[in-house]
Amino acid sequence: MISIVIGEKYYNKDPQSSDLGRNIVSTAVELLDELGFEQFTFKKLAERINSTEASIYRYFDNKLKLLVYLTTWYWAWIEYLIDFKTYHILDSEEKLKVVLKIVCHVDESRGSIDLDGLNLGALRRVVDTESDKTYLTKQVDEINSEGLFTGYKSLCHKIAVIVSDMNPEYKYPHALISTMLEASHQQAFFAQHLPSLTEVSKGDERSIDSQVYDFLLQSVIKLIK
Amino acid sequence: MISIVIGEKYYNKDPQSSDLGRNIVSTAVELLDELGFEQFTFKKLAERINSTEASIYRYFDNKLKLLVYLTTWYWAWIEYLIDFKTYHILDSEEKLKVVLKIVCHVDESRGSIDLDGLNLGALRRVVDTESDKTYLTKQVDEINSEGLFTGYKSLCHKIAVIVSDMNPEYKYPHALISTMLEASHQQAFFAQHLPSLTEVSKGDERSIDSQVYDFLLQSVIKLIK
DNA sequence: CTTCGTTGATAGTATTACTTTCAATTTAAA
DNA sequence: TTTAAATTGAAAGTAATACTATCAACGAAG
Numbered sequence: 001m002i003s004i005v006i007g008e009k010y011y012n013k014d015p016q017s018s019d020l021g022r023n024i025v026s027t028a029v030e031l032l033d034e035l036g037f038e039q040f041t042f043k044k045l046a047e048r049i050n051s052t053e054a055s056i057y058r059y060f061d062n063k064l065k066l067l068v069y070l071t072t073w074y075w076a077w078i079e080y081l082i083d084f085k086t087y088h089i090l091d092s093e094e095k096l097k098v099v100l101k102i103v104c105h106v107d108e109s110r111g112s113i114d115l116d117g118l119n120l121g122a123l124r125r126v127v128d129t130e131s132d133k134t135y136l137t138k139q140v141d142e143i144n145s146e147g148l149f150t151g152y153k154s155l156c157h158k159i160a161v162i163v164s165d166m167n168p169e170y171k172y173p174h175a176l177i178s179t180m181l182e183a184s185h186q187q188a189f190f191a192q193h194l195p196s197l198t199e200v201s202k203g204d205e206r207s208i209d210s211q212v213y214d215f216l217l218q219s220v221i222k223l224i225k
Numbered sequence: 226m227i228s229i230v231i232g233e234k235y236y237n238k239d240p241q242s243s244d245l246g247r248n249i250v251s252t253a254v255e256l257l258d259e260l261g262f263e264q265f266t267f268k269k270l271a272e273r274i275n276s277t278e279a280s281i282y283r284y285f286d287n288k289l290k291l292l293v294y295l296t297t298w299y300w301a302w303i304e305y306l307i308d309f310k311t312y313h314i315l316d317s318e319e320k321l322k323v324v325l326k327i328v329c330h331v332d333e334s335r336g337s338i339d340l341d342g343l344n345l346g347a348l349r350r351v352v353d354t355e356s357d358k359t360y361l362t363k364q365v366d367e368i369n370s371e372g373l374f375t376g377y378k379s380l381c382h383k384i385a386v387i388v389s390d391m392n393p394e395y396k397y398p399h400a401l402i403s404t405m406l407e408a409s410h411q412q413a414f415f416a417q418h419l420p421s422l423t424e425v426s427k428g429d430e431r432s433i434d435s436q437v438y439d440f441l442l443q444s445v446i447k448l449i450k
Numbered sequence: 451c452t453t454c455g456t457t458g459a460t461a462g463t464a465t466t467a468c469t470t471t472c473a474a475t476t477t478a479a480a
Numbered sequence: 481t482t483t484a485a486a487t488t489g490a491a492a493g494t495a496a497t498a499c500t501a502t503c504a505a506c507g508a509a510g
Contacts, residue, residue: 013487018487018488020487020488022366033444036362038363039244039363041467041505042466042467042468043465043466051488051489052489052490053468054469054488054489054491055487055488055489057467057468058487058488063467104413106352129361132357132361133358135414135418136354136355136358136414137263138261140418140419141418145416145420152422153421153422156421156422157421171440172424172440172443172444173424174421174422174424175422175423175425175440176444178411178415179408179411179412182407182408182411183404183407183408186403187400187403189360189361193360193365194365194374194378196381196382196399197377197378197399198397198399198400198403199398199399199400200400215396215400219397219401219444219448223444223447238456243457245457266496266497267497267498267499268497268498277458277460278498279458279459279460279500280456280457280458282498282499282500287498288498306456422475424470431466451510452509453509453510454507454508454510455506455509456506456508457490457504457506457507458501458504458506459504460500460502460503460504461501461502461503462499462502462509463498463501463505464497464499465497465499466495466496466497466498467488467494467495467496467497467500468488468493468495468496469492469493470491470492470493471492471493472489472491473488473489473490473491474488474489474490475487475488475489476487476488477484477485477486477487478483478485479482479483479486480481480482480484
């Protein structure tokens with residue numbers, strides 16, 4: 001039994017320390033998935049869990065911070081999966097393939113898996129659609145100076161190291177990986193909502209996830225070599 | 226003297242048809258640049274131009290639609306520049322280079338250029354930071370079905386055609402170009418606010434814009450061949 | 451001279467994003 | 481076992497947001 005632990009700078013009171021806290025987090029994921037970040041409010045969340053706005057504010061300053069907490073949890077989980085599934089792999093290229101599969105959710109068992117009581121399918125959709133909003137705000141520098149983006153940075157760096165390992169001459173390992181991580185969301189989103197922006201297609205016999213994987217793997221490998 | 230014309234589905238009343246309308250649009254760009262989309266309101270805009278909320282609502286349904294209008298204007302302008310600067314070029318690779326230069330704002334004369342009374346520097350920053358919010362919302366499908374994303378789609382397609390021209394075998398022209406267009410914002414943003422996510426650096430002797438251009442050009446060319 | 455269209459001014463509503471206070475209850479410590 | 485501390489719920493309040501509606505003043509066009 002594993003558990004993702006998130007540092008205290010993300011919240012006022014550790015949501016993992018109480019039933020109410022865990023309930024706030026897991027219900028927030030589902031409500032964000034249903035309503036989207038803009039329509040999501042602490043009031044609605046409070047109603048859903050039969051609690052009050054004031055109680056939720058005791059855990060999180062505001063909904064942006066809650067979103068930052070959730071995305072950090074998500075990236076920490078991805079990083080855990082990477083460590084777990086690649087620690088025995090020696091070949092860098094093989095390692096990179098596994099990493100991209102994890103990032104693109106290829107080979108993932110269907111249905112809504114739960115970990116720490118979180119609906120991972122919903123969390124993934126929330127991250128796909130909303131995670132960019134954690135930094136596309138005038139508060140970026142403030143949030144960043146509090147160290148709240150270290151989860152994403154750490155993941156990006158971990159993968160960039162594999163890239164540098166494959167080709168120490170390659171000039172843009174971090175730029176490449178941040179671009180690819182973003183593309184993994186975007187291409188899946190475009191396939192669903194703006195299909196003319198991508199060849200990745202809902203109608204294809206292969207899943208969207210494996211098409212995105214195909215696109216990213218092919219791109220990354222070719223660029224590094 | 227040229228002028229970018231935006232279709233009527235984007236507004237209730239054509240902002241180009243009156244002083245007030247033009248003032249709304251040009252001041253909106255500056256206010257969005259200053260405050261960011263979340264803090265920007267029609268009330269604040271009305272105060273800045275000594276008008277009223279009600280008057281602004283006569284032009285635009287809400288601030289999302291205004292943002293969609295502005296990004297559409299921006300992409301239309303980029304597309305105009307592409308047509309203008311590449312129509313005499315026969316070689317596809319040469320064409321693509323020019324296109325990427327335009328997209329990355331390389332060779333652009335410094336200072337805040339004005340076109341149609343718009344502060345293009347501010348508009349560009351707004352597009353870099355806020356444009357993703359036009360589609361990362363639960364209203365995507367609705368907005369898309371009204372045809373309001375055709376500007377971006379058309380630009381993406383225009384560049385994808387050049388890619389297909391260079392290599393008809395390449396499988397992902399649209400996916401590649403949408404990824405690169407997004408990366409052109411992101412990498413510039415990361416260099417400014419989250420520098421550990423990219424090798425593009427403020428401290429470099431070359432401008433951020435030309436570093437991003439270098440990264441994108443090198444990537445795109447290598448992937449197509 | 452009249453009518454239409456545009457804008458400004460004012461007011462009003464429901465919702466959001468919080469903060470504050472207080473009482474009830476549960477938990478943990480002495 | 482009592483006592484104090486921490487947690488939550490309940491209720492109320494505030495300033496701002498995202499609108500909508502009404503009406504009067506004004507200028508331009510017929």
